[in-house]
Amino acid sequence: MNFKDLNNKALISDSDIDWEDLGAGVKRKIMAYDDNLMLVKVEFEKDAIGSIHNHPHLQMSYVAKGSFEVTMGDDKKILNQGDVFFAPSNVFHGVVCLEAGLLVDIFNPYREDFLITSP
Amino acid sequence: MNFKDLNNKALISDSDIDWEDLGAGVKRKIMAYDDNLMLVKVEFEKDAIGSIHNHPHLQMSYVAKGSFEVTMGDDKKILNQGDVFFAPSNVFHGVVCLEAGLLVDIFNPYREDFLITSP
Numbered sequence: 001m002n003f004k005d006l007n008n009k010a011l012i013s014d015s016d017i018d019w020e021d022l023g024a025g026v027k028r029k030i031m032a033y034d035d036n037l038m039l040v041k042v043e044f045e046k047d048a049i050g051s052i053h054n055h056p057h058l059q060m061s062y063v064a065k066g067s068f069e070v071t072m073g074d075d076k077k078i079l080n081q082g083d084v085f086f087a088p089s090n091v092f093h094g095v096v097c098l099e100a101g102l103l104v105d106i107f108n109p110y111r112e113d114f115l116i117t118s119p
Numbered sequence: 120m121n122f123k124d125l126n127n128k129a130l131i132s133d134s135d136i137d138w139e140d141l142g143a144g145v146k147r148k149i150m151a152y153d154d155n156l157m158l159v160k161v162e163f164e165k166d167a168i169g170s171i172h173n174h175p176h177l178q179m180s181y182v183a184k185g186s187f188e189v190t191m192g193d194d195k196k197i198l199n200q201g202d203v204f205f206a207p208s209n210v211f212h213g214v215v216c217l218e219a220g221l222l223v224d225i226f227n228p229y230r231e232d233f234l235i236t237s238p
């Protein structure tokens with residue numbers, strides 16, 4: 001299933017959705033969204049980078065697998081499976097993947113740009 | 120650390136936060152929140168139940184471990200590690216834990232009632 005069929009879908013199996021290859025060792029899978037909330041899996045190979053960036057959307061991320069050095073504003077911390085980070089609106093943040101891993105990123109409101117730029 | 124010190128905290132290790140025992144095989148750990156977003160871990164023993172209920176808050180849940188029979192309105196589906204469900208505003212939903220598991224629940228806005236009822 002393409003994520004464009006996902007809007008407002010309620011019970012989603014991982015196998016329902018295809019990965020999008022973003023290149024440089026990073027893959028993305030939009031799992032669920034409506035206007036106010038979006039849940040996205042992002043898989044990183046070791047040493048892959050989520051470049052420092054910001055956005056007005058609130059973001060919370062759950063480390064589902066692996067290990068990441070997470071930068072949040074002026075802070076930096078290594079987060080492992082089971083840990084969480086919160087990116088407030090417009091705060092610059094990024095990750096470096098230390099051990100192959102998976103982030104579950106949640107956004108409020110949803111990332112309209114993810115839908116536009118995806119195939 | 121008690122979750123009351125969490126508001127707006129950005130980089131949170133699992134070990135920073137204590138579990139709250141909700142009884143009947145269910146434990147909860149509020150990992151992060153601000154006014155618009157809250158991320159909560161809920162651990163279930165096998166056969167533990169998240170009773171059918173509803174709330175105006177949007178909810179997305181990531182199955183981090185185990186297996187759950189998830190009811191959403193008139194639908195029912197077994198979801199396993201890596202799967203996701205979305206509870207739209209006021210839609211009745213609930214879970215039965217089939218294999219000991221962990222849900223990562225995200226709410227928009229945050230669940231004020233979780234802060235009030237917790238110790």
